[in-house]
Amino acid sequence: MEIINDLSTYKSTAKTFVTIGTFDGVHIGHQKVLKNLVESAKINNATPLLLTFFPHPRMVLEKDKEIKLINTIDERIELLKKTDLEFLIIQKFTKEYANKTALNFVKNILVDTLNISKLIIGYDHQFGKNREGDFSHLKEYGQQFNFTVEEISQLNVDSITVSSTKIRKAIEKGEIEKANNYLGYNFMLTGKVVKGRNLGEKIKFPTANLSICETYKLIPKTGAYIVKSEIENNTVFGMMNIGYRPTVSGKHQTIEIHFFDFNKNLYGAKIQIEVLKFLRNEQNFKSIENLKTQLQKDKQKSLKYINGLLFDY
Structure with missing residues (x-):
């Protein structure tokens, strides 16, 4: 897996299958998305790529609500290396970056920089300024810019939807075995x-x-x-x-x-x-x-x- 720390230094000529997100915890729900991404890319002779962000957007946009993360950035990289991703792009998240509109993000980054062929996202993904973009927007942009979009359904454990937030709360309460069950490690x-x-x-x-x-x-x-x-x-x-x-x-x-x-x-x-x-x-x-x-x-x-x-x- 090649790690790119500056998106401006990367430009793909090969078609890419992309997923996006902070992936804090790289939990079993994230692993489901990544597995789908890698397998789909392999079948279609495409490059599997993850675009992630650091610092966590909430660390930048909600400084008064101090968020603690399940993984340090180094731990997250270590976990992602265990997948078959070909590229990991770690985009520095700033207030200026947060002001990108959904359309600007899709056109300038996904299409022009990453040469996207398919986008695979989790069921609750939102993006762009004020989180204005969602799955329906992505479907529209996909038709406009000629890429497909697939939404991965939520993953449940004991009838509970797995999320980074629920894992953080379990760790904060000392419910380590529950957290480990959701993390998959x-x-x-x-x-x-x-x-x-x-x-x-x-x-x-x-x-x-x-x-x-x-x-x-x-x-x-x-x-x-x-x-x-x-x-x-x-x-x-x-x-x-x-x-x-x-x-x-x-x-x-x-x-x-x-x-x-x-x-x-x-x-x-x-x-x-x-x-x-x-x-x-x-x-x-x-x-x-x-x-x-x-x-x-x-x-x-x-x-x-x-x-x-x-x-x-």
Whole structure:
């Protein structure tokens, strides 16, 4: 997959099959659209292409309503690389770009730049200034500029329509297993391991402190979670705490991971954590000993869950 970070540098001479959207989460609904796109393009000897946007339009147009995203842009790229897309165009989204009319967007970008032959979109797609364009507009423009338009129906799980918004809400509530079911993969946190206060080491629960530089990344609700990570080509399980560490008078939120049967120094390393299950809410314990007792219980519960997962494999 070739990544284009500036639409002005790209112009297609081959016919393209295109889909458009922010694709935050690259969830199972998005995957349905992408699969259709790639398969249709292959049958018709066309180039499958995704035009996506960053920052997220709501981050630009609704700054007073701070939105957190399921994926960082790097995580989104990583997920899209697993598809058979040939081109990923990441268009910088600005207020000026948002002022393009639906007709201007279709004519200047889809037709003149991308040489579109077919557009495949999700069931609720809207585009152009003030989101004025919808499926019916696209059908009209398709007839005018000689490209076809296909709308992919909504995807339901347990009779619930899958959407990025519903996944974000599930993550915010700590409903990780529900979110993972909608995503089609495990929700991830990617960051750099930084030095902490080494309190975990003193109670025989050493932790890797994860620092995430992307402030727009969605962080699950505070509490304890079961997690796993790929470190040096090995799968390592553990438990993670997101919170303010009230037992030791913490002042700011931290993300700390205790890996099981693992004692390598990870300081400075970039790691990715897959979040598997919510364990419990953050608690303020009366003493460090009480905290240590609870961590032992958390570990046993985690190991039981992990053994169940491994048995299922």
